[in-house]
Amino acid sequence: MxxxxxxxxxxxxxxxxxxxxxxxxxxxxxxxxxxxxxxxxxxxxxxxxxxxxxxxxxxxxxxxxxxxxxxxxxxxxxxxxxxxxxxxxxxxxxxxxxxxTNEAAPSAPLDITAFNVSSTSINVTWQPPMIPNGIVRSYRVVYTTGSTAADVTTTNTSVVIAMLEIFTTYQVQVFATTVAEGDGSNIVMVTTDEDTPGPPGDLFVNEINSTAIVVTWEEPGITNGIITLYEILYSVGNVTTVSDNDNSVIVGITTNTSYRHVIGGLDPYTMYTVVIRTYTRIGAGDLTVF
The missing domain is CATH 2.60.40.10 (Immunoglobulins)
Structure with missing residues (x-):
């Protein structure tokens, strides 16, 4: 030294x-x-x-x-x-x-994705926050449609949310929680799948002449998707229903906004039963009988 x-x-x-x-x-x-x-x-x-x-x-x-x-x-x-x-x-x-140092609120979860599982459920997945600032104890998934919001809590990085509205678009966002809840993830949009539609409304049948009738109806109150086809079935007789398994005649009408169809070539002075049903991509809905 x-x-x-x-x-x-x-x-x-x-x-x-x-x-x-x-x-x-x-x-x-x-x-x-x-x-x-x-x-x-x-x-x-x-x-x-x-x-x-x-x-x-x-x-x-x-x-x-x-x-x-x-x-x-x-x-x-x-x-x-x-x-x-x-x-x-x-x-x-x-x-x-x-x-x-103590824990703090985490940064936002990453890579959020969402897809529909059915007409009433969606699957949401994400990655943990890049900066957790502690031990992530849970995640809160918020899903919103219109003015209605709800949430679900999980300890996993994915969740299936059920009991949703059919063919409805939801905004989804995920929050992580340590000792406090952190920032929300990016918002993603997801739409539940289509389902079979409800029955058409206000079905009316009026005589045009001795061999023709006009059928009018309204769009189903619950469409549950995009209407792709209206199908009219008619059969001779005063019966409670008509199905495509009996001797009925089927007329397929691609979706339109007139909600009107003329059926000709009928037998004069004959009783007919007419029903109509609606299709989405998923299939046919319930019948409306006149």
């Missing part, structure tokens, strides 16, 4: 004693210590040195007290800290203490 080094350490204080640290919140640590046993002079201030690990830069802050708040830290992260006293020279470093 050179004469300069000997003189330096002669006036440098020993290391602070009894260093302790505890987290105040997710971004702040409080560190406390006791004055060195041997100060070798007047302690002008203390230097708190801290970092995350050996691969990160050392950071410092000064304090004239035997306590300090280290702020601006990363949530749910281990920090290693030590303290040294300064007189006319920097003293020995104390022993290291390691402490973890």
């Amino acid at each position: 050179t004469a300069f080094q000997q003189a330096y350490w002669l006036h440098a204080p020993e290391h602070p004693q009894n260093v302790t640290a505890l987290p105040i919140n997710s971004t702040t640590i409080q560190i406390n210590w006791v004055v060195p046993t041997v100060t070798n002079g007047i302690v002008r201030y203390y230097i708190v040195v801290y970092r995350i690990d050996s691969n990160t830069d050392l950071m410092e802050l000064n304090s004239t007290n035997t306590t300090a708040l280290v702020t601006g830290l990363t949530p749910f992260t281990f920090y290693t800290l030590h303290v040294l006293a300064v007189t006319v020279a920097r003293g020995e470093a104390s022993e290291n203490v390691t402490v973890q």
Whole structure:
């Protein structure tokens, strides 16, 4: 050791004693210590040195007290800290203490996707947050249509949501929760599948002449999808129903907005029963009988 080094350490204080640290919140640590046993002079201030690990830069802050708040830290992260006293020279470093900051709300879940499973259910999947800021305890999936919103909670990264409205578009967003709920994911849109439609409404049959009638109707009150076909069945006789398994005649009408069809070539002075049903891509709905 050179004469300069000997003189330096002669006036440098020993290391602070009894260093302790505890987290105040997710971004702040409080560190406390006791004055060195041997100060070798007047302690002008203390230097708190801290970092995350050996691969990160050392950071410092000064304090004239035997306590300090280290702020601006990363949530749910281990920090290693030590303290040294300064007189006319920097003293020995104390022993290291390691402490973890508290948890905080996470960032948003990633890569959310949604697709329909049936006419009343959807499947939603996502990836955990890139910055969890703690232990993700649950996810909340919010699904909205119009002014109606609902949610479901799960510990998984996927969920099937059932009992939805048929052929309805939903906005879906996912939130992760640690000790607090974080930001919402991107919003995705998903539409439940089509289903068979309800029966057409207001079916009327009127005579045009002795061999022709006109059939009119209204669109089903519940379409459950895109109407692709109206089908009229008629049969001789006053019966309670007509099906395509008996001697009925079937007339297929592609969807239109007139809701009107003329049937000709009938037998004069003959009673006919007429029914109509509606189709979507999924199939036929219930019959309406006149």
